[in-house]
Amino acid sequence: MPLVNAVSEIQLAYDDLGSGSAVILLHGYPFDRSMWRAQIDFLRDAGFRAIAPDLRGLGETKSSGEITTMDEMARDVVALMGQLKIDQAAICGLSMGGYVALDFVHLFPSRVNALVLAGTRAPADNEQEKLVREQQAQRMLSEGMSFVADATLSKLLAPRTLAEKPEVITHVREMILRSDPKGAAAAQRGMAVRRDYSDDLPSINVPTLVVVGREDPIRPVADSRFMHDRIRDSRLEIIEDAAHMTNMEQPETFNGALLTFLQSLD
Ligand code: MLT
Numbered sequence: 001m002p003l004v005n006a007v008s009e010i011q012l013a014y015d016d017l018g019s020g021s022a023v024i025l026l027h028g029y030p031f032d033r034s035m036w037r038a039q040i041d042f043l044r045d046a047g048f049r050a051i052a053p054d055l056r057g058l059g060e061t062k063s064s065g066e067i068t069t070m071d072e073m074a075r076d077v078v079a080l081m082g083q084l085k086i087d088q089a090a091i092c093g094l095s096m097g098g099y100v101a102l103d104f105v106h107l108f109p110s111r112v113n114a115l116v117l118a119g120t121r122a123p124a125d126n127e128q129e130k131l132v133r134e135q136q137a138q139r140m141l142s143e144g145m146s147f148v149a150d151a152t153l154s155k156l157l158a159p160r161t162l163a164e165k166p167e168v169i170t171h172v173r174e175m176i177l178r179s180d181p182k183g184a185a186a187a188q189r190g191m192a193v194r195r196d197y198s199d200d201l202p203s204i205n206v207p208t209l210v211v212v213g214r215e216d217p218i219r220p221v222a223d224s225r226f227m228h229d230r231i232r233d234s235r236l237e238i239i240e241d242a243a244h245m246t247n248m249e250q251p252e253t254f255n256g257a258l259l260t261f262l263q264s265l266d
Pocket of ligand 1: 027028029030094095096097191218244
């Protein structure tokens with residue numbers, strides 16, 4: 001059930017279903033909270049409270065800024081927790097949502113009881129990657145989002161998903177196409193200036209699940225191994241027949257790994 005509430009200085013749209021320990025699901029770029037549909041229902045049915053916001057400038061959460069930093073997104077999430085009276089949560093982020101989760105655990109360690117880092121990476125962008133992001137931001141602002149869908153679907157989804165799961169292709173395409181180019185460009189610029197989280201990893205002291213699609217060309221398995229090797233209390237789950245959108249491509253495997261992890265916390 002989508003709700004819209006005033007959080008910090010913006011209106012943050014979010015879903016909040018179920019009761020029990022809170023799990024906050026942070027979407028990737030340029031997507032929205034609907035990518036977590038299968039996890040929200042599953043977590044609610046498994047006895048958890050699942051909260052999925054649309055991050056600033058994406059989905060139904062509007063923002064007029066020219067750049068949205070990962071730090072701002074993390075602060076929006078803590079403001080949402082305050083509003084929902086949640087002291088601690090498991091923070092689960094995919095790709096850009098993973099950057100936000102890494103910022104969040106650094107800024108607000110006492111508010112996190114577990115981390116899930118899916119299809120993400122710790123190092124910052126190099127100069128070439130920053131340049132490409134700026135070029136894409138400018139192109140989105142002048143042309144809209146369709147070139148992003150055309151250029152990225154074959155990287156976001158594994159060959160098996162592309163061959164067998166037309167509903168997943170449609171959902172991912174629709175999320176990209178309905179993204180506000182201004183919000184997407186601002187997030188793209190925010191990712192370009194994100195800091196290098198590598199040195200934070202050894203001091204993460206909550207249980208962490210690192211998830212990656214075996215066939216992810218965007219954030220390959222090596223990026224996840226890098227985090228797993230440096231986060232003391234972490235486990236690594238490699239999902240077969242999935243690329244970047246592991247939770248949508250293989251929801252049963254993703255949910256199973258998530259549940260096993262969450263149930264192990266006590
Ligand atoms: C995402 O899925 O959030 C993006 O691929 C992240 C990125 O561009 O670094």
